[in-house]
Amino acid sequence: MSSRLLVLSNGHGEDLIALRVIEALVKRGGCPPIAVLPLVGEGEVFGPASRNGSLELVGARQKLPSGGFSNQSLGGLGRDLAAGLPLLSWLQWQLVRRWGKTGNPVLAVGDLWPLLLASLSGAPFGFIGTPKSDYTWASAPPQGWGRSTWADAYHRCKGSEWDPWEWALMGQRRCRLVAVRDGLTARGLRRHGLNALAPGNPMMDGFAAIPLPDWLRGQRRILMLPGSRMPEALGNASRLLAALKLLPELPAPTTVLVACGSQPDAPAWASLLQQAGWRQGANDSQGSDSLLPQSIWELPRPRAPLQLVLGPGCFNHWAPWAELGLATAGTATEQLVGLGVPVLSLPGPGPQFKAPFARRQSRLLGGAVLPCHGSRELAERLALLMAEPALCQQLGHRGRQRMGGPGGSAQLAGLVAERLLASDRLG
Template sequence: MPLPLLVLSNGHGEDLIALRVVQALRQRRPERAVLVLPLVGEGRAFAAAAAAGQLQLVGPRSPLPSGGFSNQSLGGLGQDLLAGLAQLSWHQWRWVRAWGRSGAPLLAVGDLLPLLLAWASGAAYGFIGTPKSDFTWASAPPTGWGASPLADRYHACKGSEWDPWEWALMGHRRCRIVAVRDRFTARGLRRHGIAALAPGNPMLDGLEPQPSPPAWLSRRQRLLLLPGSREPESRRNAARLLGVLEAWEPACPTTLLLASAARPDPHEWDQLLRRHGLQEGVLTPELEACGAIATWHRGELQVLLGPERFQQWAGWAEVGLATAGTATEQLAGLGVPVLSLPGPGPQFKAGFARRQSRLLGGAVQPCHTPRELAERLRTLLASPALRQTLGRIGRRRMGTAGGSQRLAVLLEQRLLA
């Protein structure tokens, strides 16, 4: 039997990318055992695949208050330390070191932490660098959000957003493959002697646009609201996004699709939506066929609530309203322009929103207030040409699907042979 592969990932988006790659690898080599150690959280993204026998969750893991975004603020770091971050990291370090003594390879997915652990194992490893892109410093910041001249100059001097200590780990003789999210970033690393590749974006795999919306829905304007997956931040950000209803009244029939990441409590949404003058409606068979579990209305506006309906509803949307990370990028990759509204965090703060907008070339536009969000929403809905332009930018920045299969082939050839 071939040696097993250990996968390290450190975040919700990284977990989804790792899962896509593992599934592609197992399709090609079902005899290969794959073990996954999520460094942040409990690895819920892997639960279904683990239950199906595609992989095995292993090692010490625990949820953290910041959701893995302790680098966004000192407060988040302090909360994580109080929750046992140092002890968890130490146990994970020891676990990976023990794995390395077996001689079996590792795949690190994320940024410095999984890359450092893979190097420390003493075994051969590969690296998929997911969060960093040179577009985030080489692109202009969104209008009204200020510049970051010191950080931009620092990255420009290096010619890469990745740092010298990360180059050293990527260029180590035991690192057999380095894959990053876009060709622009790969070129920056190759100037420093790193044989980086950009084989495609696994975020877009399995996210093929659904068929056209039902006839009754295609005759309406369609918005998709993505509050994120981390609680309680998701609930707070959903309330902020719905503040747009105070400053905006649709002029024609409009449906707002609330795609929650988990099974939502309709009662909580009912309380929130009633504050904005919406009344609960009757759930008809056609609404249930779309995956809705509750509906509200106010004038020309209809709101549908659907659990885990992102993949079905994303391709139906004309504009997204979002405070999410991975889902926002996926929506932009489908060609849907997005308006975002950063909050207090721990994830979707002003710095995160500005960085996301630069990464996606303005296909995501951050707003300071619900009123500004309402104004930009009116502009986008009134201009199909502008929506198409922003959609093309988002698709170009996110790249092509099929990255998981190409990465699986490269891993076989360079790391697992």
């Protein structure tokens, strides 16, 4: 490899953050070649940047049954082990060890596994700690979802959600940068002698301010995020559609914008919607603009039909138009809340979007995401929020505060350039 920086990331959200930082580094100019090793999945988000030469994808990559969430259940861990996780981890470790012998730096994005690999490489390294926040134990749990008494007491005793072995890795002399997602978490780490920074959240970069199009004017707008991990996404989508069917009649026309990925694909969506009682509507839009509705469906109702629009790859454009969100997703839900859009979530059997994940997400975001116990509860809360703009505004403000504004990618790129890539820092 001719690259001078190796980036490790371990999950879809981490991949997105790593990509935003890399794009900002390239935009600064004078950026050395960058190699990226996605530790979870196949790193699809890096595909376009790899093809245009902004980075080089390296190392062993494999989709695992748990989708990277083997830590949420013993069953998920067992399936990942059977699918080859030990060999995959060994091959990735071998690549990182060979990289370390070059003396070039490593940037780890994620949690313990990429941090450990970067530390064991023997090279200078930086760490962007993305998943952990002290808000997850310092904030009250959502009403009706129980308490985590022992876990909260453990984190309160430490004063940080990060653990002592992680502090030790971050505190090594070769660790030139520790960046976390918010100021509260950074303060917790600084109490343990770590020079932790919170320069901003790259997840809030990349959203275009596009005016509301004509085909959405006069419509109430709900954004639906079923996730993209199959087959979980299909089950999630089915439960969200069941909630929409229970929604009472609304005084204004309503469009549900489904910002989906490549999976589930169009035939899967068509089958799912037909089974749920939706019928395909006429599409009067002309052209191939990705902002236009590509597939329109209607749910017949006595007063006015509920309209649903599928938009593969439209999340970044459609999210700023939403008034409310329905979600069973991780990163995209956080981004939507960060734009000031309250969200209702509906946890299911997993492997990702289970009840503990939903409760943690709600605490992280200050209640701007409200988990529901079933489709009927979600429908009732959705009707309430659509009738209470002041409550939506309050929840949206809280979400913006927790996620922070745009600009984090550029700030982090500056720190990486200064602390990891400047030649006088690599001695």
